[in-house]
Amino acid sequence: MKQEIVEEIKGIVGKDGYSTDIADLYVYGFDASIHHKTPDIVVRPTTTEQVSAIVTLANRTLTPIVPRGAGTAMCGHAVPLKGGIVLDLTAMNKITEMRVEDLYCVAEPGVIYDQLNGELSKRGFWFPTTPGSAEACTIGGMVATNASGMRAIKYGATRDYVLGLEVVLPTGEIIHTGTRTLKNSSGYQLDRLMVGSEGTLGVITSVTLRFAVKPEASAMTIAAFNSLVDAGRCVSNIIAKPLLPSAIELMDSVTIKAVNKCMNVGLPDCEAICMIEVDGHPAAVEDEMKIVEEIARKSGAFSTEASADKKKINEWTQARKAILPSLSRYGENYVSVALADDMSVPISKIPEAVGAFQRIAEENGVIVGTYGHAADGNLHTKMLVEPHSEESWKAGERAVGQIYDKVLELGGTVTGEHGVAITKAPYMQKERADSLDAMKAIKKALDPNGIMNPGKIFDWEGSIISHLRYPAFCDDRCGGCQKS
């Protein structure tokens, strides 16, 4: 990066607002994905005006720029593939309005999900999307990826809560989309276009969010099955009843074993379990718990355990949250990596999907832990990879391709809540083949110089196992990666 650009950046954010220290740059080359690439500079703006000045500079000098929240993205969203600027937005972390009587609040992009919910909770409200990274992820990142989590079945995804945004466009202009009202039909819904645009259409500098009334009561039922397919069937039987749970989490035998090994919760050691949560008025919760138990039994559960005890529910929820780290301890030589990890299928297709994933894993000689927010058809198939073995990565990549082909055949999507970035790009390009040109036309219209988070989504080419964070192996067909 030219020294005059660094100097200009220093002029905008001051000497404490940026870093070109090699250790900082190395760290900011990671997110929670398998990828890595070192940026040229990290900038930490504190105001929208600073963001606008930095983006204007980037646009003028054709410098790539990548907005970054907490770096919890699983697919390489925050990895600066083409170098340039990483724009760390975590210093913009204030809740600037809290209007419970109007059902909305306004937050800067660096506000953390749990921080916001802490404030809402005091007032009887919540932002219920519940991402897995709730303790760390930022509201800006959630908007950029249309993040959600286990409660999307009842409460929707981030897109359903965004009322308005302040965005710095790739040309540096500041725009305001949406409103502070609960609905609007006033021109193109640009806020909804920005949701899920993964930092390629601008930098989100303020988010107006509606929120929901916190349910009075909740309860959880653990149903244990001798067949993963039966567990999948239980999910769609509950929905079709009709009964709308606040969450159903599915775990397969690999996942259960991994969690039981690491946590002391004693999940039933079986082929699959469903954790079914219902919430609402206490009387509704009581009625629905009974119905859930009955449906689970009829769907083949050999045991069910229900509880409305907060401590017990928390224990089970913690077990669910521990899946990801637990899987990494499954075998000595393995790490659990984010490959093929958040496809979504129509709910009734879960049994067929999970059955196929098991077969594909076996055929490719890879270990897969399947779990996920089954109530809305969102599955996670975390792959266990030997990070230093080229063969292991290649087998994983083969399995990923087959898994996604099956998902698309079943009418599903390759990503329900994590986004595309790098790791899902080739598969998303298959899924969205007929609308890629429209996406590219919009990108070109708003970012004519292609400076915002370049090289990803529709612009990605090559294998997903390149630009790897694991030094011992990288398929560098597309060049780049930390070795280069």
Added chain:
Amino acid sequence: MKQEIVEEIKGIVGKDGYSTDIADLYVYGFDASIHHKTPDIVVRPTTTEQVSAIVTLANRTLTPIVPRGAGTAMCGHAVPLKGGIVLDLTAMNKITEMRVEDLYCVAEPGVIYDQLNGELSKRGFWFPTTPGSAEACTIGGMVATNASGMRAIKYGATRDYVLGLEVVLPTGEIIHTGTRTLKNSSGYQLDRLMVGSEGTLGVITSVTLRFAVKPEASAMTIAAFNSLVDAGRCVSNIIAKPLLPSAIELMDSVTIKAVNKCMNVGLPDCEAICMIEVDGHPAAVEDEMKIVEEIARKSGAFSTEASADKKKINEWTQARKAILPSLSRYGENYVSVALADDMSVPISKIPEAVGAFQRIAEENGVIVGTYGHAADGNLHTKMLVEPHSEESWKAGERAVGQIYDKVLELGGTVTGEHGVAITKAPYMQKERADSLDAMKAIKKALDPNGIMNPGKIFDWEGSIISHLRYPAFCDDRCGGCQKS
């Protein structure tokens, strides 16, 4: 229109699929707005392929084309301002998939809201947005305008239910956006961009919608007030409790008088009433009814009447639905017209907004009936105009401008659920001043020849009281209208 274009259209849709009959063309020049303009041809396609062929032809020959559902739009969406083709989509009216176990269905754009809800209702589900024109409006039109209605406070607007779309782009290409899954983060959320784009970005030929579980029970409370401002305060007190009603309808004294004159429901003759609906589990409904009554009393209601009786609720709901026609019979020389008719303000600003609307009406010597979906801050100020008096129209237009200025000052939007088209265009351009260029850039990227529903939203110039359907008066500063 050149005869060879007509011949080509005949080749695509057959001789029964179009009309150039002068009576047909005259009729298709209207929607539910104050505007009128006669098209050159009306085309009624029955398949996506036909739509694609017609749009391709329009794009090649630079012929304006306006998609049309039931024509219930209040702001001139379906009025073919620049002549050309009106594309009547009501013959594409099949529900093509009904997947209750997957919580989604797929409908052609001409499916009517009540028709869809009839099918869902049999299975225990509903699409709860509840537009005022439920009996007539089409799903395609609802998507195009991000329509909603009295239940948006609890259940959201159309945008919150669209999972995916099939769209014929302005170039004739057919694309598929979104998914058949309840959530997705797979590339730009083009479906959400298409929602509310008012036929300017393409023709919607299929809609994938999620739906909700129908509540077991509901109840309604009528609270009567001696002050419109107190009634407004009651609304935000309920929300801040926190208590999420399924609807709160507000009616001012003009509206109450008009309805009591036309319907035999005996609404309390007072300054304002709130109709508060709660729904859900029977126990929740019972609890919430009590809380609602208590809050209404504390907010100044001099009487409350509550009922869980379906017949009674239906009677009250019918009274609410009768407002629009009733207002037209308010005075002998007046018609109620869609001017300034669906602004939305933050809920807590309702008292200030309705007070200001009353003052503005008085100052301009116009009669305004204020009512609306107050729970989400969405107000309707139907103006009573003497249609043959230039002075009356001018006074109305002056009042509209002042009303919208107040709405924007309060942090509101000029349209909560109807859309922009013509009648809201100048005010929306004020509201969205800093993002108009971004909207235009997207429009240009997807519709380079500007054939889709031209001359509206950001492209509208001039006064809203032009192209009027009322022959005795038209401000034709911008040319056009049926007289030209």
